[in-house]
Amino acid sequence: MAYFSLPALTLPSYRFDYHSHFGGILPVENEAAVATDAFPLDITYQVQDQGVTVDTKVTVTVIKGQQLTLAGLFGGTLDEQQPERGALSLFLKALMLMEESNPLAALAASRNRSRYERGECIAEDIYIACVCLANQLKLDAVRDAAATDPVLYKTVRSALERLAVAPPPGQPRPIEALMPLLRYFNDKIYSASKYTPFDDAYRMRSFAMKKLRAEVGGEERYLQWIAMSLRYLEQEGIAHAQLAMGEDEVRVANAVLSAYNKARKTCYKLLAHTATVYAGDKALEYELNTKILPLFQDPSLNELIGIDLLGSENKVGNYTELFSFLVAQNSAQADQLTQFFGNVDQSRALQLVSHIHCGEGMGVAADNRSAIGYAMAYSRHLPGPEFYRAYAQYVLACQIAAQGRRADNARGTAGTHAHKDNGVSGLFDEMFRNDSLTVEGLTLRRYDGNSVRTQELVAYAGKRNMMALCESLDQSPPAPAQAPAAPAQPPAAQAQSYYQLLTASGTLLGFRLGHAYYYRSFVAARYPLIAFDTNLGSNSITGASGLFASVEGYRLNRGFRHLDGYVDTDLLRTVTDKVMFTGLQALNETQVSELMTLARSSKTLADLLQQGQAKISALLNAALGPVAQAMNADTSYASFSALVTAMVGANTSPSVWFAALARVLNLFINWRSYLLGSDAQGVEHTNVQDEFLRCVLLLAYNIAPFDTSAQGAAEVGKQLQALVTTISAAYWQTTVGPLAGNDSGPQTAAAIAGYKAPASVVTVTRAVLAQGASA
Known part of the structure; x- marks a missing residue:
């Protein structure tokens, strides 16, 4: 039956994690993610000091009981207050972002305000948080301030720092009452969600990490972050991982991974991810030759086994540039790219991994972004005082509405959990799902990972990229410019395609598509030597799966997202077919x-x-x-x-x-x-x-x-x-x-x-x- x-x-x-980004491993907070034992790592790595390469030796220790989270990392000394200090530190660094490099201010100053500014959704999240805090802390002078005004964020930061000062013995800490709200917004700012595109969260994490490294003892804490991330993977049950990281961080990370693998008998490997796939023609080629290739020429980088080509949704990915680079290296008399691969002494891996993001996306666009960014793009004038006064009042009105809705739905079930009692839960749904704000005739729109518009944009970009990849694989490398024109050849003797050249026996290259959520069955049949990695959980969060057309459907299918609850069978059929x-x-x-x-x-x-x-x-x-x-x-x-x-x-x-x-x-x-x-x-x-x-x-x-x-x-x-x-x-x-x-x-x-x-x-x-x- x-x-x-x-x-x-x-x-x-x-035991395997075939696709993860190093900067996103640690959760923001998780009381259950605690180091079960202490272990020291003796690390030796090289740094540049006034043009001279210097060997640096340091011992990094992850203490037993250390919370393996961003809050644990930023909280300093391990004690009862560490998670609270860490959560506060994370929020303060978010305010520093708005003071120093506010994405909304950058958008306002841009000549092309229809282009999505990386980080503008988290910037709006931080602004909304400041409106709530200014109201709660009675900071009336800045409650209606513009989202681009650094004074707003400096004022709120100063107020929070005053509240964080230790009180006299026996008195409660003033900051404690605000911690649920700060933690709520930290989750919105430092991790992806229905209203936070994943790349915005990465920008915030990158900024916070740079601030941490600049503090006293920051470099040691940076190394500890790498060790904590690996420890988190190990305690999750992962012994083998391929972790993408920027080329400028590979050398230090390689030293930590090498020491960790030796001490813990794990097999954690690095992929160097590209940074300029969004740039113009030949930019990727330049990066591959000048920044990525030297990493594979360095015999000391024994844990680096591949290249991670990041996704592109604002244009079709430059896949041909990658394939041309790989063919050129493979054809060279001395292949410097794969010299440490295969059956050789001190081999890094049997194959050099080419991991290509294809079929993912956030769905951001000129009309699918932060509400304030939308107003900047579609209004004749930049938002002024009246706009921000109306917006702030709207935030506070929706906060009250969210509280009322929570009161009507106080009891959850095993499949649909109740809202968290933090005073602001459900605020974003009220602002951007259940209601809308119209200012001077313009109805504001906001990015929503579950919206039909986001799903359409993600599917459009993902399908275009997948077919562009296929077109690139089917192409043949151009003939050398100096070669004389050859006579026409019969079909069987024509030049081989990039796919044939790159997957031929003995090439020492392996290819895996990350995400590959669209047209996978076609690609699998046409290119049998290309593998995929599957991460349906993240696609459900970022919108790439297109599975949930409403927030109610998103919550109801908790059994699919969190593996504890209900799952619609129609959803299972859809996912399987894909x-x-x-x-x-x-x-x-x-x-x-x-x-x-x-x-x-x-x-x-x-x-x-x-x-x-x-x-x-x-x-x-x-x-x-x-x-x-x-x-x-x-x-x-x-x-x-x-x-x-x-x-x-x-x-x-x-x-x-x-x-x-x-x-x-x-x-x-x-x-x-x-x-x-x-x-x-x-x-x-x-x-x-x-x-x-x-x-x-x-x-x-x-x-x-x-x-x-x-x-x-x-x-x-x-x-x-x-x-x-x-x-x-x-x-x-x-x-x-x-x-x-x-x-x-x-x-x-x-x-x-x-x-x-x-x-x-x-x-x-x-x-x-x-x-x-x-x-």
């Missing part, structure tokens, strides 16, 4: 014919699985492509057989056997969708163990119905998680090298139940178990 359940699913830690198509059409003619022959010629399912092992194993081997060599063929077949048996049950119909054979073979064909990544745990509100459970949920839903007996359901759950983890390990062994020795990490106990039908629901409940605990 269509009802199915996995009532007692225990998942070990998924990232791991399971239809019969995915099989080729040979696969269908052989499975059909086996089903028709066998008397029992047991006979089929015994007599057809050789043929099915060959099909599995072909489906797994480049990772098949790193997998045990007998184990793969045992997994295949167990899943087919659970799906068929006691049914004796050959048509049912064929359907089960085809659907399980499809699980192996989709192996590239099981390389999971977080896309930065802290910024994107997700983690790899969430991605793992989400992947198992999708697979379970798509092979349902199956044997729902206790033994049968347990076997299905065991085989699905083993399939995902085994494939992920095989890919690492094929592209990077041996697996890490670190095997620590929590387990996840979950229960899944649902009805496989349109317009139905699946429920997910779970608990995180300590290492070694049993469900």
